[in-house]
Amino acid sequence: MLAFHIGKFILKRTLKFVTLLFAVVVLTFMLVSLSPVDPIQSYLGAEMMVVSEEQKEEIAEYYGVNQPKLQQFFKWLKMFLQGDLGTSLVYRQDVLSIIQEKFVASFALMALSWSMAGILGYALGVIAGMNKGTFADRAIKLYCFVLASTPTFWIAILLLIVFSLWLGLFPIGLGTPIGVVSEQVTWLDRLKHILLPAATLSVIGVSNITLHTRQKVIDVLDSEFIRFARAKGEEGFTLFKRHVFRNTLFPAISVHFASFGELFGGAILAEQVFSYPGLGLAIVQAGLNSDVPLMMGIVVFSTFFVFIGNLLADVLYTMIDLRMKNGEAI
């Protein structure tokens, strides 16, 4: 019975994913095809002047850029199904290896900002909820509402100006120092480069989880078991530690997991401002230069990644729910 349920769950999710992926791929291909940028030009860059017309023809032939769009699409699809994402025009490199390299950088950025936003957001939500109606609560709420309507790039530029330009605490951009061989880049260097973009994403990502946690804390405080806990003499931090923490943590975690998709979008923008060499920067490069294979590759990968994030959130939530229904303490 359990195996049947798990099987059904996996089948349903896989179908949903395949449908979603197909829609995303078609849409992306259509959008890139509409781009007025000549892919050969972006491939050649400055060499455009010195390369002869015949050579250009050959390159176009090699990448198939002059074929009808539909034919190009099916060619890509066929290769994709065989596990081949093709070669990037801009980087002149295998798409899969580009994604691998950029993903490590992006993932570090997202993981760091996701954890920071989670911890900070939960803490702020608890402070606001436990002190509902006070100055602290109103300040935190205001902060969240303002941030929820502030564009990521704006925050990014603001942090950059304050911390890099004025205070000089952090580098202006990139993922590693300029002019240093990659083997000589230290962890401290990497940390310095990642901190500002990660802070940007956290500052924004906090708002959702804070407001959600605040509401949950208020609901819990209003419940009968808190009234009883108060009647037993529990107050303030003891009350939080014994009852509020456990009853608000898991809802907060599952909400935070579900916000992973948004984080992905935010990361693309933040990487732009900080020239942080992750997937976000690569996808913009691909888009600006009509680099179809790279664009498609990143889109497929991103869809997959966000999908996995949401799946994890669901599995986690279901597991906690099941444990609770079975009467096991968490």
Place this chain on the structure above:
Amino acid sequence: MNIVYKFRDETNEEIEKIKSNFLLEVNHLSLTIERVGKGSDVEHLHVIRDFHLNIHQGEVVAIVGASGSGKSLLADAILGIHPKNSLIEGNIKYENQPLTEKRKKRLRGNDILLIPQMTNALDPLMKAGKQVESFIKQKNKQKIVKDIFQKVGLDPAVYHQIPSTLSGGMIRRIFIAMALASKVKLIIADEPTNGLDAEALDELLFQLKMLANDNRGIVMITHDLEAAMKIADKIAVFYAGETVEIADRKNVRKAGKFRHPYSRALWNALPQNGFVPIECSQPSPAEEIIGCSFASYCPEATKRCGTEKPELREVENGEMVRCFYA
């Protein structure tokens, strides 16, 4: 041959002293909720108007009143966990000392324990046993809790279960287990028998009685006069936010009736006393009451009842009534 005990004068004095030494004493207690109504005018809800109660150690006093009459708020007021927008007036003494808000805070959970009305009053994510454990100071908590569970008729395995897997009856027993585990002297049990079948009800009343025999004072709040008549030493009848009568249970049994017309109506509504339906409701808490709160429904009301408020007066031996003619 009859043996006549004759106390020496000193002993009599001692008894007098103990008698007047109340564990909890409540006089002229009122609770008013301030609520912002339509527009910006503030509405005052006089949920509790003039409440009296006193209780000795080892005694069970029942507060009997209709549902929604403010009994739970009364418990909250004594414990100091009443809503923020409510105002308490009157005086409450605990062990002969005024019970200030500060003192309430210190005493609740340590000296005074609430047995809550709702079975959802346990933390849904915490093991039942753990929730009882917080009352125990010694080592070996788990074993002590499991022993107490057995005493109140719970399987020790319940220790590891969370509340959603327990029945209402089991949760009510856990509340009793908390009282047993604690060192409190005063227990305020809010509708402790709600939703129990006849057998479980009797068992729970027995357990409450055992707690009282252990020299604790029990205030049992209930809408069930029949249950109150089974264990209470004294019965305080609550109507329209007022104590309308305090009767000794034994005397009620002997006389077969109460003194106050409202208590009589409650009494006559019991199946064994004729099942006469009660034809009265509570006045709205938003209303100002002039005269006797029961005047609109009282069969014995006179002109005076509509204009003058009867005070609670002692009739004999601590028994009290709020009626001109009783």
